[in-house]
Amino acid sequence: MKTNEEKNVQLEDKRESVTFGSDRNKDFSKEPMCLSGRGVTRVFHTGKTTTVAVDHVDFDFHKGELISIVGESGSGKTTLSKMLLGLLEPTEGEIFFKDKPRDISSGAKKKEYWQGIQAIFQDPFSSYNVFHKIDSVLLDCINMRGGKNLPKEKKYEMMAEACSFVNLKFAELTNKYPFELSGGQMQRLMIARIFLLKPDILLADEPTSMIDACSRATILDMLLNLRNETGMTVIFITHDIGLAYYISDSVYIMEHGKFVESGKPDEVMLHPKAAYTKRLISDVPKIHEPWDLSTVEFH
Ligand SMILES: Nc1ncnc2c1ncn2[C@@H]1O[C@H](COP(=O)(O)OP(=O)(O)OP(=O)(O)O)[C@@H](O)[C@H]1O
Numbered sequence: 001m002k003t004n005e006e007k008n009v010q011l012e013d014k015r016e017s018v019t020f021g022s023d024r025n026k027d028f029s030k031e032p033m034c035l036s037g038r039g040v041t042r043v044f045h046t047g048k049t050t051t052v053a054v055d056h057v058d059f060d061f062h063k064g065e066l067i068s069i070v071g072e073s074g075s076g077k078t079t080l081s082k083m084l085l086g087l088l089e090p091t092e093g094e095i096f097f098k099d100k101p102r103d104i105s106s107g108a109k110k111k112e113y114w115q116g117i118q119a120i121f122q123d124p125f126s127s128y129n130v131f132h133k134i135d136s137v138l139l140d141c142i143n144m145r146g147g148k149n150l151p152k153e154k155k156y157e158m159m160a161e162a163c164s165f166v167n168l169k170f171a172e173l174t175n176k177y178p179f180e181l182s183g184g185q186m187q188r189l190m191i192a193r194i195f196l197l198k199p200d201i202l203l204a205d206e207p208t209s210m211i212d213a214c215s216r217a218t219i220l221d222m223l224l225n226l227r228n229e230t231g232m233t234v235i236f237i238t239h240d241i242g243l244a245y246y247i248s249d250s251v252y253i254m255e256h257g258k259f260v261e262s263g264k265p266d267e268v269m270l271h272p273k274a275a276y277t278k279r280l281i282s283d284v285p286k287i288h289e290p291w292d293l294s295t296v297e298f299h
């Protein structure tokens, strides 16, 4: 049995070996504020049941920071994501975008806000219009960024560049529909869209849940490269506290709609205070340990 101290050393070693992590000592609190919230709450009423899905959360996300929000199923992660994206209104509290109260009260203001924040969802199949071919999916992104009047050749060059950033060959995709791609290719196409849209904030809700471990590492690598290249803020939503430890600048641990703990990964994961964080962590190092077969009976 390993002591907690030994487990921590194991976690730290693992983190050091991850090449795509950011500069873990960078102090993001000195960077401009990108998105913040005070007392953000969402209550759902269905029949006689009232669910407080997100319960008075406070957060400060800075420019270029990679933030993970970690919690078990039903803890409120997707509800919070939808509020951050402006797809769902908080029932209480306020969200600030670049230090000003966020205003998405009209269609035009919403559109402007969505120039600044974009998302990659759990299910890539739901993210595309199935009747639009891939080149028009990418072309839309160029148009949205004000490139409508660029010469056709320039647009093709930009689309090809975005595809090659995610290791897709544009020439092989032009005439295809999104449903003709594999799950992994579809995820990569989503990242190619983000490459073209260059939002200030990218919100990724379990973006790697549909794909195998090998493609997962590639996708994460691409997301982190994108962050390093463009300086965008990335909000990463996950069940996986181990993954969050390796890739994040800050983590927020969510339980029953509340942030029970937040801070730098080394603080939160190596010196957890909340019982919930301790429980999430206690499950992680086991996967790196050899299986103990001594207690197994063979027949
Ligand atoms: N539209 C809705 N109406 C009523 N209740 C809802 C609605 N959306 C979410 N909830 C409830 O809010 C709580 C939080 O759900 P949410 O989808 O935000 O969790 P999650 O952390 O994203 O879970 P998962 O990891 O499974 O995706 C759950 O109890 C859920 O049943």
Ligand SMILES: [Mg+2]
Pocket (backbone or CB within 6 Å): 077, 078, 079
């Ligand atoms: Mg969810």
